[in-house]
Amino acid sequence: xxxxxxxxxxxxxxxxxxxxxxxxxxxxxxxxxxxxxxxxxxxxxxxxxxxxxxxxxxxxxxxxxxxxxxxxxxxxxxxxxxxxxxxxxxxxxxxxxxxxxxxxxxxxxxxxxxxxxxxxxxxxxxxxxxxxxxxxxxxxxxxxxxxxxxxxxxxxxxxxxxxxxxxxxxxxxxxxxxxxxxxxxxxxxxxxxxxxxxxxxxxxxxxxxxxxxxxxxxxxxxxxxxxxxxxxxxxxxxxxxxxxxxxxxxxxxxxxxxxxxxxxxxxxxxxxxxxxxxxxxxxxxxxxxxxxxxxxxxxxxxxxxxxxxxxxxxxxxxxxxxxxxxxxxxxxxxxxxxxxxxxxxxxxxxxxxxxxxxxxxxxxxxxxxxxxxxxxxxxxxxxxxxxxxxxxxxxxxxxxxxxxxxxxxxxxxxxxxxxxxxxxxxxxxxxxxxxxxxxxxxxxxxxxxxxxxxxxxxxxxxxxxxxxxxxxxxxxxxxxxxxxx
Amino acid sequence: xxxxxxxxxxxxxxxxxxxxxxxxxxxxxxxxxxxxxxxxxxxxxxxxxxxxxxxxxxxxxxxxxxxxxxxxxxxxxxxxxxxxxxxxxxxxxxxxxxxxxxxxxxxxxxxxxxxxxxxxxxxxxxxxxxxxxxxxxxxxxxxxxxxxxxxxxxxxxxxxxxxxxxxxxxxxxxxxxxxxxxxxxxxxxxxxxxxxxxxxxxxxxxxxxxxxxxxxxxxxxxxxxxxxxxxxxxxxxxxxxxxxxxxxxxxxxxxxxxxxxxxxxxxxxxxxxxxxxxxxxxxxxxxxxxxxxxxxxxxxxxxxxxxxxxxxxxxxxxxxxxxxxxxxxxxxxxxxxxxxxxxxxxxxxxxxxxxxxxxxxxxxxxxxxxxxxxxxxxxxxxxxxxxxxxxxxxxxxxxxxxxxxxxxxxxxxxxxxxxxxxxxxxxxxxxxxxxxxxxxxxxxxxxxxxxxxxxxxxxxxxxxxxxxxxxxxxxxxxxxxxxxx
Numbered sequence: 001x002x003x004x005x006x007x008x009x010x011x012x013x014x015x016x017x018x019x020x021x022x023x024x025x026x027x028x029x030x031x032x033x034x035x036x037x038x039x040x041x042x043x044x045x046x047x048x049x050x051x052x053x054x055x056x057x058x059x060x061x062x063x064x065x066x067x068x069x070x071x072x073x074x075x076x077x078x079x080x081x082x083x084x085x086x087x088x089x090x091x092x093x094x095x096x097x098x099x100x101x102x103x104x105x106x107x108x109x110x111x112x113x114x115x116x117x118x119x120x121x122x123x124x125x126x127x128x129x130x131x132x133x134x135x136x137x138x139x140x141x142x143x144x145x146x147x148x149x150x151x152x153x154x155x156x157x158x159x160x161x162x163x164x165x166x167x168x169x170x171x172x173x174x175x176x177x178x179x180x181x182x183x184x185x186x187x188x189x190x191x192x193x194x195x196x197x198x199x200x201x202x203x204x205x206x207x208x209x210x211x212x213x214x215x216x217x218x219x220x221x222x223x224x225x226x227x228x229x230x231x232x233x234x235x236x237x238x239x240x241x242x243x244x245x246x247x248x249x250x251x252x253x254x255x256x257x258x259x260x261x262x263x264x265x266x267x268x269x270x271x272x273x274x275x276x277x278x279x280x281x282x283x284x285x286x287x288x289x290x291x292x293x294x295x296x297x298x299x300x301x302x303x304x305x306x307x308x309x310x311x312x313x314x315x316x317x318x319x320x321x322x323x324x325x326x327x328x329x330x331x332x333x334x335x336x337x338x339x340x341x342x343x344x345x346x347x348x349x350x351x352x353x354x355x356x357x358x359x360x361x362x363x364x365x366x367x368x369x370x371x372x373x374x375x376x377x378x379x380x381x382x383x384x385x386x387x388x389x390x391x392x393x394x395x396x397x398x399x400x401x402x403x404x405x406x407x408x409x410x411x412x413x414x415x416x417x418x419x420x421x422x423x424x425x426x427x428x429x430x431x432x433x434x435x436x437x438x439x440x441x442x443x444x445x446x447x448x449x450x451x452x453x454x455x456x457x458x459x460x461x462x463x464x465x466x467x468x469x470x471x472x473x474x475x476x477x478x479x480x481x482x483x484x485x
Numbered sequence: 486x487x488x489x490x491x492x493x494x495x496x497x498x499x500x501x502x503x504x505x506x507x508x509x510x511x512x513x514x515x516x517x518x519x520x521x522x523x524x525x526x527x528x529x530x531x532x533x534x535x536x537x538x539x540x541x542x543x544x545x546x547x548x549x550x551x552x553x554x555x556x557x558x559x560x561x562x563x564x565x566x567x568x569x570x571x572x573x574x575x576x577x578x579x580x581x582x583x584x585x586x587x588x589x590x591x592x593x594x595x596x597x598x599x600x601x602x603x604x605x606x607x608x609x610x611x612x613x614x615x616x617x618x619x620x621x622x623x624x625x626x627x628x629x630x631x632x633x634x635x636x637x638x639x640x641x642x643x644x645x646x647x648x649x650x651x652x653x654x655x656x657x658x659x660x661x662x663x664x665x666x667x668x669x670x671x672x673x674x675x676x677x678x679x680x681x682x683x684x685x686x687x688x689x690x691x692x693x694x695x696x697x698x699x700x701x702x703x704x705x706x707x708x709x710x711x712x713x714x715x716x717x718x719x720x721x722x723x724x725x726x727x728x729x730x731x732x733x734x735x736x737x738x739x740x741x742x743x744x745x746x747x748x749x750x751x752x753x754x755x756x757x758x759x760x761x762x763x764x765x766x767x768x769x770x771x772x773x774x775x776x777x778x779x780x781x782x783x784x785x786x787x788x789x790x791x792x793x794x795x796x797x798x799x800x801x802x803x804x805x806x807x808x809x810x811x812x813x814x815x816x817x818x819x820x821x822x823x824x825x826x827x828x829x830x831x832x833x834x835x836x837x838x839x840x841x842x843x844x845x846x847x848x849x850x851x852x853x854x855x856x857x858x859x860x861x862x863x864x865x866x867x868x869x870x871x872x873x874x875x876x877x878x879x880x881x882x883x884x885x886x887x888x889x890x891x892x893x894x895x896x897x898x899x900x901x902x903x904x905x906x907x908x909x910x911x912x913x914x915x916x917x918x919x920x921x922x923x924x925x926x927x928x929x930x931x932x933x934x935x936x937x938x939x940x941x942x943x944x945x946x947x948x949x950x951x952x953x954x955x956x957x958x959x960x961x962x963x964x965x966x967x968x969x970x
Contacts, residue, residue: 028748032834072672076830124642144636156620157609159818187557198843227842335849345561349517357684357712358683364820366848401516
């Protein structure tokens with residue numbers, strides 16, 4: 001086969017079809033961005049088989065990148081069959097382009113993973129981001145003093161493997177706190193310290209071996225739990241939610257013998273409603289009769305602004321059917337990576353064996369420091385302070401947004417939590433609005449995405465914990481106005 | 486049915502068949518120990534249907550336990566059908582005892598989980614324990630200064646969610662270190678920070694979606710990886726190991742198209758041998774031809790006492806087939822819970838998406854502190870110091886043990902690592918010896934347990950990193966002599 005004659009080098013600046021600009025704010029590494037641009041240009045016909053691509057050095061200068069970055073991109077493109085190195089003739093687009101269906105590993109990667117969509121990405125918090133407590137209001141001085149003290153005073157053995165079930169003193173503090181504040185009576189031995197809800201679910205599912213079983217999941221329900229549960233090979237049964245929380249009767253109709261139900265009784269995720277007492281009793285009855293387990297995700301129950309805090313569902317559990325899941329991410333800060341689960345009495349030994357094999361265990365330093373933070377009374381003081389602060393920020397945000405955005409949104413405040421739901425008219429498109437909001441730097445989330453089978457309502461979920469004052473609320477409202485156009 | 490007349494209360498002290506003593510050093514919570522004792526007594530016929538058991542208060546006093554603990558045990562025993570509450574007549578052994586096969590959740594729990602067997606349990610390190618660096622020699626002052634500094638100087642946003650792939654500065658430091666010390670050339674974007682080997686395997690397996698595929702596993706091989714891999718629904722193919730490491734030809738014969746191979750080339754776990762250059766090339770060739778992935782677990786390659794450190798297998802990898810796994814547990818300390826994996830170039834985007842969904846992310850504070858520890862040169866200084874210290878401790882331990890235990894053991898020193906293998910004659914029983922060793926407080930591990938299909942050799946694996954001096958070695962040798970009897 002005769003090789004085509006070398007073509008002149010492609011000049012990305014002069015060809016309007018080829019966009020090689022690099023977005024330095026994207027999570028995707030720059031060399032992968034280069035790969036994608038080249039693939040797109042090839043697939044869309046802006047680059048053809050045999051076209052010569054810029055020399056590494058030239059492109060690196062052009063894009064103001066290190067040579068290594070461009071080299072890496074070219075190496076991948078060559079490995080994947082998009083480019084061909086021809087020595088002195090330079091590098092050209094391969095005459096035998098790979099079949100897109102076979103050779104496009106990039107194509108199977110979701111461009112925005114769900115976590116990334118919730119902005120749990122280690123960057124500066126974005127306005128209205130969900131799930132983030134008021135980081136400015138955390139008592140860092142007190143915390144630093146406590147951590148510093150534990151750091152200096154701990155023995156060398158504390159450098160060793162942490163206990164897989166958690167540090168004793170922390171397990172005791174959590175058990176006491178749950179008894180006093182959430183009406184959950186449990187032994188410290190029932191408390192297992194985890195790194196987050198995912199780790200909690202992993203421990204729970206492995207301990208109670210429910211693979212292959214049916215699993216009630218609120219619809220709409222906590223979006224971050226979905227990928228894990230789907231990978232965990234359980235059969236998700238979406239159960240609709242109304243203004244009284246999970247519709248237990250629907251669950252019983254759809255899947256009477258499901259082995260599990262994951263619920264958010266205090267503050268439904270994402271709708272914010274509270275599971276009614278009647279539904280609570282019905283849910284517990286069902287679990288007792290069907291021999292099923294209920295996982296109560298009590299993620300932000302600590303924040304309640306109207307009336308008295310409701311005790312946990314677990315506090316009504318007479319038959320050891322409820323697994324209680326809590327976290328320090330919202331009441332302290334997410335960077336701790338500390339959460340916990342209360343195992344059923346009858347399954348403590350299994351949780352213990354499984355937690356050993358999960359081989360996790362969180363660093364001693366933070367566990368011990370949280371235990372001290374609780375023991376010295378800072379924890380309850382901080383909670384009390386945050387309840388007042390959030391009540392204020394919530395009221396300001398709602399008032400300003402409602403007033404500025406008029407009839408485009410309706411915010412009905414729910415009694416608790418750290419986020420609010422701005423309902424939209426049915427003919428609005430929350431996904432589209434969210435995309436526009438991201439473009440102006442806001443990090444809300446479209447409600448419709450949280451639905452599985454139920455008819456999605458249109459709305460925007462907004463975290464208000466970091467809306468510091470009226471001025472900030474006004475600034476954000478102005479941005480939202482742009483978004484609504 | 487007529488109820489049997491109430492019997493007098495059982496007195497645990499006077500009945501020789503009933504052992505209710507509680508072992509406060511066991512990991513099993515005390516109320517579960519009580520449950521087990523009762524069940525054993527019932528199953529062995531020391532307690533019969535209708536027998537009255539001690540009142541809660543009496544038993545609590547007797548065992549010097551809180552009443553709540555005994556109450557909890559009775560509640561479980563009642564729930565499980567072993568006891569029956571008869572109000573004023575007291576609590577009795579149930580006349581309808583549960584079928585052991587159906588009602589014994591305890592029976593399915595391994596009495597010693599594997600991690601517990603390796604003593605990763607958050608308690609004080611035990612003599613000869615495996616996998617534990619010299620905790621006494623870690624530069625805690627320097628470390629505490631660095632952590633303290635990061636603690637005080639970090640911005641509030643650092644309290645937020647950590648980046649799921651790891652803290653940028655740490656990823657950069659790791660990439661540089663691997664290039665300089667292990668011959669592994671990689672981009673920081675290829676480095677993913679994890680919490681340990683299990684998390685590394687989870688990320689890798691999910692990213693490369695190999696569920697259901699065959700998986701080469703060294704036989705004998707790293708015992709802590711086994712339960713995870715078995716649960717991960719891969720088909721483990723045990724491939725024998727000889728003095729040159731994994732027998733690649735055997736692997737090709739047993740499972741030519743396995744999707745994965747997990748190997749420990751620098752210092753085979755547990756035999757301590759090094760994978761020969763010939764085998765390395767054969768393994769890489771196989772992976773390239775079969776389109777398979779090699780996971781290189783380079784867990785303690787940093788410690789090498791004879792000759793120059795071998796570069797990593799990954800350094801020979803021309804076709805992007807090797808996934809490199811390292812950890813800070815051995816070179817710094819296990820309580821950090823920090824490890825890392827170098828993703829193949831072609832799979833970086835997938836690793837990134839999966840790490841977001843795993844929703845892990847380690848606390849910023851430790852990641853940033855390790856980055857500083859490396860940047861300030863403490864890391865390489867510490868490594869150098871430990872290499873010399875371990876060489877010494879290793880020599881002392883071997884000499885003293887060999888001399889004191891004469892021909893019962895043979896310790897052939899391997900060139901690297903933190904543990905040694907005391908080989909035993911074929912007619913010895915390493916499991917039995919290990920049990921006796923545990924009884925006198927030693928925490929070795931029996932080699933035969935690490936085998937799957939291959940004919941197990943008898944031996945004892947001993948961590949020498951914490952054998953501080955000749956006197957300590959002699960003390961341990963004396964204990965070992967008792968064990969050998």
